Amino acid sequence: MKKILTIALSLFSLVALAQEKIAVTESDYSNSSVDMADLMRSNGKIYIVVGIIVIIFIGIVAYLIYTDRKLSRIEKSISA
Amino acid sequence: MRQSWWKILAIALLLYTFTAGLLWDVPRLPILNETIRALYFHVTMWFGMLVALLISMIYSIRYLRSNNLKDDDVAIEFANVAILFGMLGIFTGMLWAKFAWGDYWSGDPKQNAAAIALLMYFAYLILRGSLTDTQQRGRISAIYNIFAFAIYIPLVYILPRMTDSLHPGNGGNPGFNSYDTDATLKMVFYPAIIGWILFGTWIATVRIRMRRVERTLEDRMLNS
Numbered sequence: 001m002k003k004i005l006t007i008a009l010s011l012f013s014l015v016a017l018a019q020e021k022i023a024v025t026e027s028d029y030s031n032s033s034v035d036m037a038d039l040m041r042s043n044g045k046i047y048i049v050v051g052i053i054v055i056i057f058i059g060i061v062a063y064l065i066y067t068d069r070k071l072s073r074i075e076k077s078i079s080a
Numbered sequence: 081m082r083q084s085w086w087k088i089l090a091i092a093l094l095l096y097t098f099t100a101g102l103l104w105d106v107p108r109l110p111i112l113n114e115t116i117r118a119l120y121f122h123v124t125m126w127f128g129m130l131v132a133l134l135i136s137m138i139y140s141i142r143y144l145r146s147n148n149l150k151d152d153d154v155a156i157e158f159a160n161v162a163i164l165f166g167m168l169g170i171f172t173g174m175l176w177a178k179f180a181w182g183d184y185w186s187g188d189p190k191q192n193a194a195a196i197a198l199l200m201y202f203a204y205l206i207l208r209g210s211l212t213d214t215q216q217r218g219r220i221s222a223i224y225n226i227f228a229f230a231i232y233i234p235l236v237y238i239l240p241r242m243t244d245s246l247h248p249g250n251g252g253n254p255g256f257n258s259y260d261t262d263a264t265l266k267m268v269f270y271p272a273i274i275g276w277i278l279f280g281t282w283i284a285t286v287r288i289r290m291r292r293v294e295r296t297l298e299d300r301m302l303n304s
Contacts, residue, residue: 023262024107024109024260024261024262024265025262028107028108028109029105029106029107029108029264030108031108032108033108033110034108034109034110034113035113036106036108036113036114037113037114046102046103047103049102050098050099050102050103053098053102054095054098054099057094057095057098061091064282064283064286065087067286068087068282068286071286071289071290071293074293075289075293078293078296078297078300
């Protein structure tokens, strides 16, 4: 009982400490007072950046797959 | 192809991270602005490092019990991946800090702790490099690795939270409250964590297999 009470109280104290902070709310998504990359989005240019990142990632993954396969071949050849 | 489903999952989760992470709605918060998206990339690096170090430590214990160099291979290569994630975490953090906190390095408790943690694991690599006997290297570095992990956890995840830090999460565990993230952020954040962990595991397994092939070839040279 004492243990449960201690755990409950310590959890409560963590929550109480966290009260000093400001929670993220729905209104944080709709305000227009904070600058975001809205212009970039309206131009459509952000998609180009995303595309570039995805191409680079696919390239790296293709290289990793190639290395993985090559290693599998070597493993097969030395076990034979 | 039979055992590669998790590699495909890693690619899918990271593709989702890059697209949804850059395009989806995020809270419009002052100072942070769009840099809040770094949550999906900078913070996930540390989750990747933590999991890789945990696996490395487990295999160090296994090595001490088994004396099988195959366990030592896993320990060193997961430590290597952890160090890679840690370095990427430090550098991405410095860039983010320059624009969110005003300086690349503010001597923040968590920044300093992360730097010390990296130095600790550099020492692990140097320790390994300085021993030539494989069994001796395995044993001594395994013990070092276990102690390093035991220090790493309080150093990076507990001590910085007990003092004032620029990082979120002081005065408790950020996992217990909803003040730094919300449901929309977590929709990308959690898959990103899993994606990066799986991707790091993939890189580690390729390098572990490389080590084993090398050892087999060396043994053959010695025996022939």
